[in-house]
Amino acid sequence: MSTLLELLQQYGLLIIFANVLLEQLGLPLPAYPTLLLSGVxxxxxxxxxxxLLAVAVIAALIADSIWYMAGRKYGKKVMGKLCKISLSPDTCVRQTESLYLKLGPPALLVCKFIPGFASISSALAGSSGTRYLVFVIMDGLGAALWAGTALWLGNLFSSAIDELMSTLVQMGKWGTLLVLALLAAFIAYKWWDRQRFIKSLRMARISIEELNEMLDKGAAPVILDTRAPHLVDDGWIPGAQFITLEDVDNLVLDIDADAPVVLYCSCPNEVTAAKVAKKLINRGYRNIRPLSGGIDAWRDAGYIISLPPAKDVNV
Structure with missing residues (x-):
């Protein structure tokens, strides 16, 4: 532990830069504790x-700009990839989208305070067409607010933190092991929380091939598109009805309880579709299946996509 303190004292700027950069790139290496210690x-x-504030903001802007450019180049697909590698539950995509669509670029002022949201919000800014200058200003202010708060708190409670660090130093290798154990416990908890969330939404899926075959035979099930309204213009599966997670309690399906219903979304692990399916199952509908891979898998396979009237073509 004393070695860690010495490193922070000698290479504080480099350590802060690397820690903030890696965390904002998506690695589970929380930078807030490092910033608190730097406040001392x-x-x-x-x-x-x-x-210290300038170094933290520059590191955050570099990492966030990488995700911004990825979002601009690859669109919403990059957010799905982000959520698959993140330790945060997959609802992060939907929650971040909701926050960003409600507030616009000012959402970047608070996203860094929400674990797992910073990278996704930057990618969303790029995919939604936010101007880079606006992104840099808002993201820079958000990074300054986030890092500045940690540095200020570290400075304010420097005496208490000093005492804590002195205790850990006195513990020698056990103090170091304690810190490492806490970090490992944090990562393990985030992993377990993600697995528990995914497990709670496990149910039988229908493949895109099965659904396409049903459509070709004229035996189409009820198809529900569960995406947010702003995503619908990207195209939908022919015959789909549109329903959001927030409105599902008011949905009335004029079908038998055993009639087939297929739901799809554009999120990792079919999270939104599965959550809507759970709600419908609880209301007595028994033959409910999310579409494996969602609309993205359907589109990638080259199956027919319906578009708004001005764009209605086959792909």
């Missing part, structure tokens, strides 16, 4: 607040 260095007069 401000109280000790080893670094200035402005210098």
């Amino acid at each position: 260095l401000i109280a000790n007069g080893q670094y200035s607040l402005g210098t």
Whole structure:
């Protein structure tokens, strides 16, 4: 632990830059504790607040700009990839989209305070066409607010943090092991939480081949598109009805309880479709299946997509 403190004292700027950069790129390496410890260095007069803050903001902007460019180039697909590699539950895509669509670029001011949302919000800014200058301003202010809060708290409670660190130093290798154990526990908890969430939504899926065969035979089931309204213009499966997670309780299906119903979305692990399916199953509908791979798998396979009247073509 004393070695860690010495490293932070000697290479504080480099450590902060690397930690913030890696966390904002998506690695489960929380930078907030490092920033809190760095606040103690401000109280000790080893670094200035402005210098540490500038390093943290620059690191965040570099990482976030990478995700912004990825979102601009690859669109909403990059958010699905982000959520698959993230330790946060897959609802992060939908929640971040909802926040960003409600607030617009100002959502970047608070996204860094929500675990797992920073990278996704940056990619969403790129995919939604937010101008890069606006993105840099809002993201930079958000990074300054996030990092500045940690540095200020570290400075404010420097005495208490100093005592805690002194205790860990006195513990020697056990203090280091304790810190490592806490970090491992954090990562393990996030992984377990994700697995528990995915397990709660497990149910039988229908493949895109099966659904296409049913459509070709004229035996189409009830098809429900569960995506957010702003995604519908990208195209939908022919014959689909549109229903959001928020409106499903008011949905009335004029069908038998055993009639087939297929739901799809454009999120990792068919999260939204599965959540809507759970609600319908609880209301007594028994033959409910999300579409494996969602609309993205359907489109990638080259099956027919319906578009708004001005764009109605086959792909």
